[in-house]
Amino acid sequence: MDQIIRDKIKQVKKGDQAAFSDVVEYYQHKIYQHCYRMLGNAHEAEDMAQEAFIRAYVNIDSFDDGRKFSTWLYRIATNLTIDRIRKRKPDFFLDAEIKGTEGLDMYSQLASTYISPSDKVEGIELQRYIHHEISELPPKYRSIIILRYIEEFSLQEISEILDIPLGTVKTRIHRGREALRKRLRHV
Amino acid sequence: MNAHSESIALMHKYLDGDLNKTEEQKLQGHLEDCEDCQAHLRELKRTITLLQSAEHIKAPANFTDKVMNNLPKEKKRMIYKRWVKSHPFIVAAAVFFIFMLGGMFTDWNQDSQLVVSKQENLIIQGDTVIVPEGVVVEGDLLVKNGNLIIEGVIDGDVTIVNGELIESTSLDGEGLMASVGEINGELQTVNRMFDWLWYQIKSFFSGVFSTD
Incomplete structure (x- = not known):
């Protein structure tokens, strides 16, 4: 598959726009899922995943053929989602604590969609709960946890995707695991 | 660093596959006596299993x-x-x-001015260059934007650009007189743009590739 993608990229570089559709076809689910896990909602995820592919296409000439295309594509997607998270207005956060209350956030107001950890959650409910807990992590831990355990990249690959030293990846994955352990221990 | 936090650091190394032999024994030794740490490791492993069990999401149709x-x-x-x-x-x-x-x-x-590559012993009248009788010009001669009358001898090639070689002269008013001049080389008259271009290219390349 790698070789097929490599050939497609060469064609795209030569100006063959149609060859890019095979590239999108192949990576669409991975990139969409990555954006969805990073952003926590389907609407933004679709926007950002599309934007990631468009940017990859526009900047295809700056992609070095000697490297892995997936690494490059994930980097574009990760940077886009982190930018998006930064630009969100803080008052849009559902989990922001409501003033004058203690420990009450907007989730407690959305009784039907909020799943409390003490609930007996199974199947789809459990999936939603895990998803919610991932999206609660700070973005810099979130991206690493998603890349490691959902997309199953090695630590070395993650260091290349995020362009940070391997040591930093390890520190962050330790903290991310600890944070999630505390959140998921009651499940 | 107390024993617990040290063992937790080792657990993470273990989860990343970075544990060496001595560290492994150390962690194992601690886990055997410490139920808290056993639970901690169990929870970490369970967290990872939960993450890995997360469903794979597909991109929307189209x-x-x-x-x-x-x-x-x-x-x-x-x-x-x-x-x-x-x-x-x-x-x-x-x-x-x-x-x-x-x-x-x-x-x-x-350049519409008269240009002559050599001035010595030559007579210039208006736009006409005269090589007087008895004069020997050594080497090549280039005349640009003017005519040339040769009464003497030119010991080399002659190039006339935008002008012509006047064969006979009536400048002194004594009627036609055969030009008695002599050119001991090639004569070239360049009058049109294309010729000029050709001449330039030729001289450029002979300049580039000449060995002397």
Whole structure:
């Protein structure tokens, strides 16, 4: 598959726009899922995943053929989602604590969609709960946890995707695991 | 660092596959006596299992089509740019040729003054250059924007640009007189643009490739 993608990229570089559709076809689910896990909602995820592919296409000439295309594509997607998270207005956060209350956030107001950890959650409910807990992590831990355990990249690959030293990846994955352990221990 | 936090650090190393033999024994030794740490490791492992069990989400239908429809249209300019990038030698040659051509045109158009490559022993009357009788010009002679009358001898090639060689002279008013001059080399008269161009190219290349 790698070789097929490599050939497609060469064609795209030569100006063959149609060859890019095979590239999108192949990576669409991975990139969409990555954006969805990073952003926590389907609407933004679709926007950002599309934007990631468009940017990859526009900047295809700056992609070095000697490297892995997936690494490059994930980097574009990760940077886009982190930018998006930064630009969100803080008052849009559902989990922001409501003033004058203690420990009450907007989730407690959305009784039907909020799943409390003490609930007996199974199947789809459990999936939603895990998803919610991932999206609660700070973005810099979130991206690493998603890349490691959902997309199953090695630590070395993650260091290349995020362009940070391997040591930093390890520190962050330790903290991310600890944070999630505390959140998921009651499940 | 107390024993617990040390063992937790070791657990993470273990989960990343970075544990060496002594560290492994150390962690194992601690876990045997410490139920808290056993629970901690169990929870970490369970967290990872939960994460890995997360369902794989698929992109919405028509995702590829949407992306393809939103791609910027390949612009003509981009195609040129790409072409220029992939053919640097042709581009360099073209640029060089344009400059050379430009240089020639300005040469041709701007100089309307009489130019003679050698002045010694030559008579210049208006736009006519005369090689007087008995004079021997050694080497090549170039006359630009003027006519040439040869009564003496030129020991080399003659090039006349934008002018002509006058065979006979009536300058002294004594009627026609055969030109008695002699050229011991080639005579070239360049009058038209194309000839001029050809002459320039020839002299350029003979300049570049001459061995002496």
